Amino acid sequence: MRIAPPSLAICLALCLAAATAAAAPKPGERLSFVSCPIVRDTRSVPCWLAEYGGELYFLTIQTDVSAPVNPPWLGHKVLVEGVVSDEPGICGGRVIKPVTLSVLPELDASCNTILPAEDRYELTFEPPRPPGPSRGRLAFGDPAKRDTVAPSDAPVPAAQLAFSLAYEFDGRVAFRHAQILQRILDTARATHAVEVRITGFRSGSRLSDGTVLRERAGIERERAEQIRELLRGAGLDGVQYTVQGKDTSKRPDGIADAPDRRVDVVLVPAR
Amino acid sequence: MAALGFGTVLARSDVEVKGHVAEQKEQAQHAPPGAADSEPSATSWWAPGNGKTLAALASYRNDYGSGGVLNSTGPVNTTGHPFFEAIGRNGRACVTCHQPANGMSLSVETIRRRWDETQGKDPLFAPVDGMNCPHLPAESPASHSLLLERGLFRIFLPWPPKADDGSTIDPEFTLEVVRDPTGCNTHPQYGLSSPNPMVSVYRRPRPVANLRYVTHQKFGVFAFIGKNGLPASRDPETGLPSAMNLLADARQPTLKTQAVEAAVTHLQFDGKLDDERLGRIVGFEQQLYVAQTRNTAAGDLMEEGGPPGLGVRNVATGRDGLLGNNITNFVVPLGDSWKHSPNAMRESIARGHDVFMFRTFWIRDAMHLNTVGLGNPAKRTCSTCHGMHMMGMDIANGWMDIGTTNLPHAREEPLNPWNERKPELPLFRITCKANVPPHPFLGRVIYTQDPGRALISGKCNDVGAVVMQQLRGLSARAPYFSNGSAATLREMVDFYDRRFDIGFTEREREDLVNFLSAL
Numbered sequence: 001m002r003i004a005p006p007s008l009a010i011c012l013a014l015c016l017a018a019a020t021a022a023a024a025p026k027p028g029e030r031l032s033f034v035s036c037p038i039v040r041d042t043r044s045v046p047c048w049l050a051e052y053g054g055e056l057y058f059l060t061i062q063t064d065v066s067a068p069v070n071p072p073w074l075g076h077k078v079l080v081e082g083v084v085s086d087e088p089g090i091c092g093g094r095v096i097k098p099v100t101l102s103v104l105p106e107l108d109a110s111c112n113t114i115l116p117a118e119d120r121y122e123l124t125f126e127p128p129r130p131p132g133p134s135r136g137r138l139a140f141g142d143p144a145k146r147d148t149v150a151p152s153d154a155p156v157p158a159a160q161l162a163f164s165l166a167y168e169f170d171g172r173v174a175f176r177h178a179q180i181l182q183r184i185l186d187t188a189r190a191t192h193a194v195e196v197r198i199t200g201f202r203s204g205s206r207l208s209d210g211t212v213l214r215e216r217a218g219i220e221r222e223r224a225e226q227i228r229e230l231l232r233g234a235g236l237d238g239v240q241y242t243v244q245g246k247d248t249s250k251r252p253d254g255i256a257d258a259p260d261r262r263v264d265v266v267l268v269p270a271r
Numbered sequence: 272m273a274a275l276g277f278g279t280v281l282a283r284s285d286v287e288v289k290g291h292v293a294e295q296k297e298q299a300q301h302a303p304p305g306a307a308d309s310e311p312s313a314t315s316w317w318a319p320g321n322g323k324t325l326a327a328l329a330s331y332r333n334d335y336g337s338g339g340v341l342n343s344t345g346p347v348n349t350t351g352h353p354f355f356e357a358i359g360r361n362g363r364a365c366v367t368c369h370q371p372a373n374g375m376s377l378s379v380e381t382i383r384r385r386w387d388e389t390q391g392k393d394p395l396f397a398p399v400d401g402m403n404c405p406h407l408p409a410e411s412p413a414s415h416s417l418l419l420e421r422g423l424f425r426i427f428l429p430w431p432p433k434a435d436d437g438s439t440i441d442p443e444f445t446l447e448v449v450r451d452p453t454g455c456n457t458h459p460q461y462g463l464s465s466p467n468p469m470v471s472v473y474r475r476p477r478p479v480a481n482l483r484y485v486t487h488q489k490f491g492v493f494a495f496i497g498k499n500g501l502p503a504s505r506d507p508e509t510g511l512p513s514a515m516n517l518l519a520d521a522r523q524p525t526l527k528t529q530a531v532e533a534a535v536t537h538l539q540f541d542g543k544l545d546d547e548r549l550g551r552i553v554g555f556e557q558q559l560y561v562a563q564t565r566n567t568a569a570g571d572l573m574e575e576g577g578p579p580g581l582g583v584r585n586v587a588t589g590r591d592g593l594l595g596n597n598i599t600n601f602v603v604p605l606g607d608s609w610k611h612s613p614n615a616m617r618e619s620i621a622r623g624h625d626v627f628m629f630r631t632f633w634i635r636d637a638m639h640l641n642t643v644g645l646g647n648p649a650k651r652t653c654s655t656c657h658g659m660h661m662m663g664m665d666i667a668n669g670w671m672d673i674g675t676t677n678l679p680h681a682r683e684e685p686l687n688p689w690n691e692r693k694p695e696l697p698l699f700r701i702t703c704k705a706n707v708p709p710h711p712f713l714g715r716v717i718y719t720q721d722p723g724r725a726l727i728s729g730k731c732n733d734v735g736a737v738v739m740q741q742l743r744g745l746s747a748r749a750p751y752f753s754n755g756s757a758a759t760l761r762e763m764v765d766f767y768d769r770r771f772d773i774g775f776t777e778r779e780r781e782d783l784v785n786f787l788s789a790l
Contacts, residue, residue, distance in 0.1 A: 046648075063646070065497070065643055065644040072646060072647075105711075131652065173500040173501070175497060178498075178499075230495065235505065
C-alpha cells in the first residue's frame with residue numbers, strides 16, 4: 001500500500017509535519033496532511049475539524065448520505081487534501097475548501113476528541129440537515145430519477161456513457177458508490193451495451209510536509225475487478241467486460257492526487 | 272402497564288381531586304365498557320389445524336392493553352389454509368410461531384405457558400429448532416432453555432455461506448467457536464465440523480404482519496445496497512431488487528422464498544411447496560396488519576380523530592416505502608392533540624414520540640450507520656435509523672450493528688464465583704483476513720454471539736449486523752432484539768441508553784416506553 005506500514009507512515013508524516021511546521025498557509029494554497037479528526041458540538045449539528053502545523057482547520061459539518069463531503073470517523077486518522085479558503089472561519093477552524101477526506105482503514109484509538117459546544121462557535125448558516133427531522137429534505141436522492149438515460153434507439157452522447165467512481169485512499173466500494181453503479185446499470189440496459197470497459201487506478205498522495213503515501217499495491221486491478229463483479233452481481237451479464245488497472249502512484253504531485261483514486265467505466269452501446 | 276412519568280398531572284378538571292381517585296377516574300373513563308373482558312388473553316394459543324376463522328379484526332389482551340390483528344381482506348377461514356395447517360413432519364404450522372395473540376410473533380410468556388400446558392409435547396418444542404440442539408433429551412426443559420427463557424429458535428446456516436446460485440462464498444474471515452453452551456456448534460452431526468457443516472445461532476421469530484411495508488419496492492430499494500454499494504438480492508422470479516428487510520440476516524429476498532425456507536427448516540417439510548400453497552401463504556401475509564389498539568391508561572388507540580399513526584386501521588391504510596424522519600411525514604404521526612390532553616398517559620405517549628423524534632445523542636461506532644456518510648459519531652435521534660414511515664424500521668437494507676450480539680456491548684453473564692448462571696448463547700471469534708481492511712470499529716478480531724448478516728455475506732464489516740425490526744405490536748411480543756436480550760421495553764430502552772451513553776432522564780425513559788407500547 002504505502003512506502004511504509006500505515007502506522008509508521010502516518011507517524012512519519014506527523015513527525016515531519018511537526019518538525020517542518022512553517023508559516024501558516026495562505027488562502028489558495030493546497031494543503032495535504034494526515035491527522036486525527038476532531039468533533040466540535042454546536043447547538044445544531046457538529047463540526048469536524050483537524051489540527052495541522054499548529055492550526056485548526058474546518059473540514060465539514062455533519063452531513064448526510066448524499067453530501068459531496070462526508071465527515072470522517074473518530075477511531076481513525078483522516079487524510080485531508082484540499083485548498084485553504086479565505087472564507088471566515090467556522091467552528092474555530094480555517095476553512096479548507098474544496099476538501100477531500102479519506103478515512104484511513106486502520107483503527108487508531110488516539111483519535112477520540114469531542115469538544116463541547118461553545119456559544120462563540122455558533123454556526124452562521126443553516127445546516128442542510130438538522131440533527132433530528134430534516135424539514136422535508138430527503139436524506140438522499142433517488143438514483144432512478146437522476147441522470148438516467150431513457151431507453152431509446154437514438155445515439156447516446158459519449159459523455160453519458162462514461163462514468164467515474166471516486167475512492168477514498170486505499171478505499172473499496174462503499175455506500176457512496178451505490179447511486180452511480182445504479183446509473184451505470186440503468187444506462188447499460190437502456191443502451192443495450194455490448195461492452196463495459198473498466199479501468200481502475202492506484203494513486204499516491206504527496207503531503208504538505210513532503211511525505212508520499214501510496215495506496216496498496218494492486219488496488220487498481222482490485223477496484224476494476226470489483227466493479228465488474230458488482231455489475232455482474234446486479235444482473236448485467238451478456239456483455240463483454242474489459243478490465244485493466246493503471247498505477248499512477250509514482251507521480252503524486254500534491255495537487256491532483258485525489259482524483260486519481262478512481263475507477264472509470266465506459267459503456268459501449270450496441271450499434 | 273408502564274409507569275407514568277413523575278411530575279405529570281394525572282387529571283385535569285375544574286375541581287382537582289386529590290389522592291388516588293384521579294387515577295381511578297382516568298382508567299374508568301377510558302377503559303372500554305366490557306369489550307376488553309371478552310378479548311382472548313395474551314397467551315391464548317392458536318393450534319395448527321383448529322379450523323377456526325380469524326376475524327377481520329381480532330383483539331388480544333396484553334400487558335399494556337390490547338393488540339389488534341387486522342385482515343384487510345376480511346375474515347380468514349383457516350380450514351385447509353397452508354399458513355394454519357401442519358404441513359411438515361413435526362406437526363407445526365406457520366401459525367405455531369406466528370401467533371395472532373402475540374402480534375404474529377411469539378412471546379416468551381406464551382412459550383412458557385405452552386410448555387406448562389403440554390409438558391413440552393407441543394410441536395412448538397420440536398427438536399429441530401425448538402431445542403438448543405436436536406441431540407439433547409427432548410423431555411428436559413434444560414434442552415429448551417433458550418426458547419423457554421429468551422424465546423429463541425435455533426437458526427442453522429451452512430458454513431461457509433452459499434451464494435444464491437449455490438456456489439460457496441469465500442468468507443473474509445475465519446470463524447471459531449469459543450463457547451458452545453448448547454453443544455450444537457461442536458456437535459459431530461449438527462456442528463461446524465460435521466459432514467454438512469452448519470453454524471447454529473439463536474434468534475427470535477419476526478412478526479408476520481405489516482409486510483406491505485417491510486417488502487416495499489419504493490424509496491431506497493435499488494439494485495445496489497445503499498449501505499455498502501454491493502448488489503442487492505433479487506426476487507428470483509422477477510429479477511427486481513429486494514428491500515432485504517425480511518429476516519434478521521436478510522438471507523431471503525421475498526415472502527415466497529422465505530416461506531419455502533421456513534417450511535424446510537422450521538416445519539421439517541420434506542419437499543417443495545407448490546405454487547398454490549405458496550400463493551395462499553403469501554397472500555395471507557400481505558393483507559395482514561398488526562398494531563396496538565388499546566392502551567390501558569390512554570384508552571382507545573383507534574378512536575375517530577385520534578392520532579393518525581396509531582391503531583391497526585391506520586397502519587393498514589398508511590403509505591409504504593416512505594422515509595419518515597421529517598416534519599411532513601413523521602415516522603409515527605401523532606398530531607398535536609395528545610400533547611395537551613386531560614389524559615396523562617396520552618401526554619406521556621406524545622412526549623415519548625418527541626423523545627423518539629427529537630432527542631439527540633451521539634451515535635457512535637455503529638456499523639452501517641456511522642459508515643454511510645453521517646460520520647462517527649453522528650449527533651442524531653432514534654428516528655435516524657428507525658426512519659420508515661409507520662413502521663420505525665430502516666427504509667431498506669436495514670442491517671446494522673449496534674452491539675446487541677457483538678462484544679463488548681452484547682448482554683453477557685457476569686462470570687464470578689457468586690453467579691451460578693452460565694452463559695446461554697454461543698460465542699464465536701471472528702478474525703478478519705489480512706487481505707481485507709479490519710472492521711472499522713471492532714478491528715480484526717471480533718467476539719460475537721451471532722455474526723448476523725456476515726453468516727450470509729461473508730463480509731467482515733457485516734459481523735453482528737442485524738436487520739432492524741418493525742416497531743409495531745411490541746406490547747404483544749416480548750422479549751426484544753434478535754437474541755431476546757431485552758426482556759421488557761424498559762430493558763430495550765436501557766440498552767440504548769447504556770450503549771450510546773444517552774443519559775435519558777427517568778421521565779424520558781418512561782415516556783419512550785409508553786410511546787413504544789402504544790405502537
